[in-house]
Amino acid sequence: MPPPRSAARVRVHPLGEAAVLAELGTRLDTALNTRAIALAAALKRRREVRQAIAGYATVTVQFDPDQISHDALAAAIRRLATKRPPMEEPGRLHRIPVVYDGPDLDDVAHRLGLSRDRVIDLHVRPIYRAFLVGFVPGWAYLGPLPDELVLPRRPVPRTTVPAGSVAIAGQQTGIYPLASPGGWHLIGRTSVRLFLPDSDPPSLFRAGDRVKFFPAGA
Amino acid sequence: MREVLRVAQPGILTTIQDAGRPNAVASGVPPGGAMDRFAHFAANLLVGNERGAAALECTLKGPRLAVLQPCTVAITGADFDPRVNGASVPSWTAIPLAAGDELAFGGRRAGARAYIAVDGGVLGDRWLGSLSTNLMCARGGMHGRALAAQDVVSAGEAMQPVASGRTLRADLRPPYGDRVLQVIPGPHFGRLDPESQPLLFSTPFTLSHDSNRMGYRLNGPRLEASSDELLSFGVLAGVVQLPIGGQPIILMADHQTAGGYPVIATVISASMPVAAQLAPGDEVRFVQTSIEDALRARTAQRETLESLTS
Numbered sequence: 007m008p009p010p011r012s013a014a015r016v017r018v019h020p021l022g023e024a025a026v027l028a029e030l031g032t033r034l035d036t037a038l039n040t041r042a043i044a045l046a047a048a049l050k051r052r053r054e055v056r057q058a059i060a061g062y063a064t065v066t067v068q069f070d071p072d073q074i075s076h077d078a079l080a081a082a083i084r085r086l087a088t089k090r091p092p093m094e095e096p097g098r099l100h101r102i103p104v105v106y107d108g109p110d111l112d113d114v115a116h117r118l119g120l121s122r123d124r125v126i127d128l129h130v131r132p133i134y135r136a137f138l139v140g141f142v143p144g145w146a147y148l149g150p151l152p153d154e155l156v157l158p159r160r161p162v163p164r165t166t167v168p169a170g171s172v173a174i175a176g177q178q179t180g181i182y183p184l185a186s187p188g189g190w191h192l193i194g195r196t197s198v199r200l201f202l203p204d205s206d207p208p209s210l211f212r213a214g215d216r217v218k219f220f221p222a223g224a
Numbered sequence: 225m226r227e228v229l230r231v232a233q234p235g236i237l238t239t240i241q242d243a244g245r246p247n248a249v250a251s252g253v254p255p256g257g258a259m260d261r262f263a264h265f266a267a268n269l270l271v272g273n274e275r276g277a278a279a280l281e282c283t284l285k286g287p288r289l290a291v292l293q294p295c296t297v298a299i300t301g302a303d304f305d306p307r308v309n310g311a312s313v314p315s316w317t318a319i320p321l322a323a324g325d326e327l328a329f330g331g332r333r334a335g336a337r338a339y340i341a342v343d344g345g346v347l348g349d350r351w352l353g354s355l356s357t358n359l360m361c362a363r364g365g366m367h368g369r370a371l372a373a374q375d376v377v378s379a380g381e382a383m384q385p386v387a388s389g390r391t392l393r394a395d396l397r398p399p400y401g402d403r404v405l406q407v408i409p410g411p412h413f414g415r416l417d418p419e420s421q422p423l424l425f426s427t428p429f430t431l432s433h434d435s436n437r438m439g440y441r442l443n444g445p446r447l448e449a450s451s452d453e454l455l456s457f458g459v460l461a462g463v464v465q466l467p468i469g470g471q472p473i474i475l476m477a478d479h480q481t482a483g484g485y486p487v488i489a490t491v492i493s494a495s496m497p498v499a500a501q502l503a504p505g506d507e508v509r510f511v512q513t514s515i516e517d518a519l520r521a522r523t524a525q526r527e528t529l530e531s532l533t534s
């Protein structure tokens with residue numbers, strides 16, 4: 007069976023002498039992300055690989071250059087990327103209650119030409135995918151967001167966003183696990199804790215998990 | 225467990241750090257660990273520890289420590305003018321201390337981070353496989369915080385008798401004084417405008433005062449890059465990001481684990497100790513190197529450290 011055509015386009019860029027960025031594509035796409043997660047898992051099983059983290063459509067690989075050269079690793083990545091990913095187990099499903107009273111909800115509705123209720127309705131409709139866990143502890147980039155809700159991020163980020171804030175930006179949605187600066191639009195809040203410092207792993211979400219929001223109290 | 229040191233004055237930011245928690249990045253937790261791995265490893269090896277044992281990382285100013293029990297320490301990295309009972313003692317050298325001694329520092333002469341290793345290794349809270357202090361999550365090390373006055377630092381049982389006076393020659397240490405970081409162009413170097421590409425290497429940058437263990441903000445010429453948004457991807461210490469605004473950021477030990485800014489360069493492993501010793505206000509230059517030269521420099525540092533184990 008010929009390899010999928012896209013595999014030929016895997017680009018492997020050096021990140022210093024002991025890491026590479028393998029780029030499977032540049033689109034926000036569930037199939038690409040599935041391949042990235044499978045490739046990261048396959049790479050992690052190799053002795054010379056110290057860490058492999060899937061991004062949306064990439065894998066960041068840290069390796070031991072005493073055990074394998076950059077070129078040999080790039081060849082191994084291209085070879086692994088041509089393999090059909092194993093049938094993906096459906097990620098764990100998390101149901102997250104949200105109080106939709108965020109400080110940006112009215113502004114978001116106004117800018118999108120929608121009612122508040124319509125914004126909420128659209129936000130709770132999909133089952134989102136956790137494309138990538140990272141940035142800050144417990145944060146997951148969730149998506150894709152319905153097209154009707156797509157807005158660029160705020161021009162000036164807030165210096166502090168409270169923990170538990172539910173936010174949207176571009177084709178993505180997410181929950182701030184910790185109080186932190188942030189440039190996304192805040193449409194609600196949840197009491198579910200995303201960062202679990204005394205658990206291992208300390209994040210509720212893992213890459214590939216599924217997330218469904220519902221209005222709290224409903 | 226031995227209670228070896230009592231903190232009289234903690235300095236500005238003194239934390240317990242080991243080799244970090246590289247596997248926690250899958251949950252978005254920074255890998256952390258000592259900023260200057262060369263100095264940290266050397267300090268441990270000089271006192272007979274495993275190189276990745278926990279030690280104290282002292283930022284810009286040394287602490288004042290009362291010695292509670294006999295122990296051997298090595299002080300490496302930045303030169304803060306170490307003194308025992310007021311008398312100068314050499315850095316990068318195993319020093320025996322007796323109960324009642326005082327270890328203190330005269331003031332900063334060079335560098336930004338000094339390491340104090342104690343024979344047996346410093347003890348602390350273990351979190352996600354590491355004793356390193358993570359201030360944002362308030363976990364690890366001394367209960368997730370910097371050392372404070374009256375804290376007691378404990379160490380494990382010493383594994384082997386230490387030859388006091390063991391030292392690492394100056395010419396075998398990283399070229400801290402050069403303030404030159406060797407880099408390999410990053411995946412998105414080509415997004416820089418043709419005029420900005422040479423600026424990265426021809427102009428010095430200054431470390432902003434808004435620099436810390438998470439990352440260094442650099443002030444310098446504004447670098448212009450195409451502004452298409454990137455989908456977020458995993459990043460690592462040494463990555464040089466170019467955020468909107470055109471002033472680069474070098475990611476350091478407590479970096480955010482993913483980002484979507486263009487990566488214009490990556491600092492090679494052998495230059496990260498030099499980066500770790502930069503202080504706010506310092507000037508720094510980027511020099512382009514090859515993977516082959518980066519590997520040679522990496523091997524040379526490893527062999528220097530291995531020479532301390534024999």
